[in-house]
Amino acid sequence: MSEPTKNDLKEASERINPFVHRTSVLTCSTLNQMCEAELFFKCENFQRTGSFKIRGAANAVFSLSDEEAGRGVATHSSGNHGAALAFAAHLRRIKAYVVMPENAPEVKKDAVANYGAQIIFCKPTIEARKNSCTGVIKRTGATFISSHNDYHVIAGAGTAALELCEKVGDLDVVMAPVGGGGLISGTALAVSAISPKTDIIGVEPKKADFAFRSLKAGKIIPSDYPDTVADGLRMPLGSLTFPIIQRYVKEILTVSEGEIITAMRRTWERMKIIIEASSAVPLAALLAGCIALAGKRIGIIISGGNADLANLPW
Amino acid sequence: MSEPTKNDLKEASERINPFVHRTSVLTCSTLNQMCEAELFFKCENFQRTGSFKIRGAANAVFSLSDEEAGRGVATHSSGNHGAALAFAAHLRRIKAYVVMPENAPEVKKDAVANYGAQIIFCKPTIEARKNSCTGVIKRTGATFISSHNDYHVIAGAGTAALELCEKVGDLDVVMAPVGGGGLISGTALAVSAISPKTDIIGVEPKKADFAFRSLKAGKIIPSDYPDTVADGLRMPLGSLTFPIIQRYVKEILTVSEGEIITAMRRTWERMKIIIEASSAVPLAALLAGCIALAGKRIGIIISGGNADLANLPW
Numbered sequence: 272m273s274e275p276t277k278n279d280l281k282e283a284s285e286r287i288n289p290f291v292h293r294t295s296v297l298t299c300s301t302l303n304q305m306c307e308a309e310l311f312f313k314c315e316n317f318q319r320t321g322s323f324k325i326r327g328a329a330n331a332v333f334s335l336s337d338e339e340a341g342r343g344v345a346t347h348s349s350g351n352h353g354a355a356l357a358f359a360a361h362l363r364r365i366k367a368y369v370v371m372p373e374n375a376p377e378v379k380k381d382a383v384a385n386y387g388a389q390i391i392f393c394k395p396t397i398e399a400r401k402n403s404c405t406g407v408i409k410r411t412g413a414t415f416i417s418s419h420n421d422y423h424v425i426a427g428a429g430t431a432a433l434e435l436c437e438k439v440g441d442l443d444v445v446m447a448p449v450g451g452g453g454l455i456s457g458t459a460l461a462v463s464a465i466s467p468k469t470d471i472i473g474v475e476p477k478k479a480d481f482a483f484r485s486l487k488a489g490k491i492i493p494s495d496y497p498d499t500v501a502d503g504l505r506m507p508l509g510s511l512t513f514p515i516i517q518r519y520v521k522e523i524l525t526v527s528e529g530e531i532i533t534a535m536r537r538t539w540e541r542m543k544i545i546i547e548a549s550s551a552v553p554l555a556a557l558l559a560g561c562i563a564l565a566g567k568r569i570g571i572i573i574s575g576g577n578a579d580l581a582n583l584p585w
Numbered sequence: 586m587s588e589p590t591k592n593d594l595k596e597a598s599e600r601i602n603p604f605v606h607r608t609s610v611l612t613c614s615t616l617n618q619m620c621e622a623e624l625f626f627k628c629e630n631f632q633r634t635g636s637f638k639i640r641g642a643a644n645a646v647f648s649l650s651d652e653e654a655g656r657g658v659a660t661h662s663s664g665n666h667g668a669a670l671a672f673a674a675h676l677r678r679i680k681a682y683v684v685m686p687e688n689a690p691e692v693k694k695d696a697v698a699n700y701g702a703q704i705i706f707c708k709p710t711i712e713a714r715k716n717s718c719t720g721v722i723k724r725t726g727a728t729f730i731s732s733h734n735d736y737h738v739i740a741g742a743g744t745a746a747l748e749l750c751e752k753v754g755d756l757d758v759v760m761a762p763v764g765g766g767g768l769i770s771g772t773a774l775a776v777s778a779i780s781p782k783t784d785i786i787g788v789e790p791k792k793a794d795f796a797f798r799s800l801k802a803g804k805i806i807p808s809d810y811p812d813t814v815a816d817g818l819r820m821p822l823g824s825l826t827f828p829i830i831q832r833y834v835k836e837i838l839t840v841s842e843g844e845i846i847t848a849m850r851r852t853w854e855r856m857k858i859i860i861e862a863s864s865a866v867p868l869a870a871l872l873a874g875c876i877a878l879a880g881k882r883i884g885i886i887i888s889g890g891n892a893d894l895a896n897l898p899w
Contacts, residue, residue: 544858580854
């Protein structure tokens with residue numbers, strides 16, 4: 272597959288529709304007042320497996336040939352992608368192998384295991400994760416499904432923005448958090464295809480500003496997996512996501528840890544919805560006044576809701 | 586006003602429509618599986634001021650004559666009704682006097698004050714609350730608006746169930762928590778008026794089972810304001826709500842503190858929405874298997890979402 276076209280996005284949407292929720296778009300007058308703008312939140316925290324990741328995982332899994340599918344799928348992930356791939360594999364009734372660091376939270380291990388995937392534990396380093404995953408693939412013939420650096424995953428991720436733009440017209444801006452770049456690049460492809468006048472803005476933690484620095488440098492800056500509260504955004508950009516971001520994303524904003532936590536808490540308090548820290552990053556930029564968007568109609572992709580309720584950041 | 590008729594409920598709905606949200610009805614396949622039933626959650630946690638209370642308060646405030654309104658409204662409340670009445674008064678641009686115990690949480694005081702109401706602090710006893718309120722009314726001529734024992738408040742509360750039944754047909758059961766009885770009696774009037782085959786079931790904490798005992802005794806059992814985690818459900822039934830409950834409510838179930846906390850947490854984890862402990866009480870009865878409702882279509886009124894995020898019960 273090459274870079275997803277408008278048609279690829281529509282096909283992805285049709286392919287995954289039987290398996291994913293068409294999530295709500297919520298608004299909140301108090302947050303509108305605080306930001307002096309009109310905000311539309313696409314609530315992927317309500318999505319199956321608790322995040323948008325099922326969109327990309329399902330699109331990848333259901334794009335495999337029967338022969339490929341028969342050998343299963345594999346990935347390394349300590350977060351939402353692992354659970355999403357496990358669930359997508361369960362839906363197609365094929366095997367999933369998920370490499371996880373041995374110190375991953377119990378709740379994340381349970382989520383992956385509950386969907387019937389086989390977990391392979393490894394040391395908590397990125398090298399160990401990659402090596403374990405390569406070993407599994409050699410042994411089983413499973414297809415590797417990256418959390419973000421895969422065109423099917425990118426197209427699947429873009430279907431959330433597709434639905435947002437279909438539901439809410441005339442958006443001036445669509446914002447999404449940036450980690451490995453799967454969500455923002457899928458969002459960028461979708462929005463530029465069906466609403467070309469809408470600006471696409473990515474936001475990331477200052478502590479993990481790899482997209483900001485990569486765009487400035489004109490090449491991918493590797494991540495040192497910093498300890499940001501937005502634990503879904505520690506990855507570096509991928510070779511497939513970076514060029515899409517270079518082409519379509521107008522700007523990358525960065526926010527502090529405190530700004531992320533405040534935005535997360537405001538969302539819980541005011542919207543009464545549970546979002547994880549990574550999902551609070553775009554609102555954090557608006558609340559902190561990082562950008563002048565007064566009076567604008569702004570779509571925000573809420574990427575997920577898998578917060579650890581026993582360990583809140585405030 | 587006498588006991589609200591179907592027509593009174595429709596009028597209440599029209600009266601408050603410009604001021605309240607028509608809240609979402611959400612479903613959750615995991616909770617359906619856990620309860621072996623089909624659940625429809627009417628999300629008044631997304632309502633303005635964070636609870637259904639604005640429906641009753643707005644109906645009461647906008648039913649006043651201009652002359653009455655000119656003297657303002659008064660109530661005593663340490664919870665959602667105080668904030669709702671303050672906001673309703675703000676909407677009509679009239680004065681609100683809210684008597685609160687001096688040890689009320691800061692966040693509750695702030696909510697009432699932010700809507701522009703005048704707060705009158707008193708000792709934290711029910712006697713002191715009532716006396717302070719009587720004093721305010723004597724001094725100002727304000728109209729007392731009870732949190733639950735008022736037909737306009739009851740009719741307003743019933744509009745949530747009206748919307749639920751309009752949106753979701755063929756419900757076998759509608760469930761709501763029971764405190765002073767405003768929500769359950771409004772719900773009962775609405776459901777019996779437009780969906781007479783639907784059973785109405787109330788649920789309350791075992792620690793505050795005043796409705797259960799009152800129904801059994803055939804008279805109102807006074808509350809000793811027990812320290813249940815469901816802090817919205819400590820009140821005794823009112824003289825107006827009790828007869829409605831006697832007539833229309835099929836059954837009152839009771840649940841333990843642990844069952845309430847578990848149901849609250851499951852809702853946060855699985856539905857990714859924030860509900861307060863009082864709102865978790867009906868789901869607690871289903872999860873604990875208090876009643877055999879397998880295969881049924883069950884509507885649940887989620888009464889509010891004003892949980893204290895700095896002080897969770899787990």
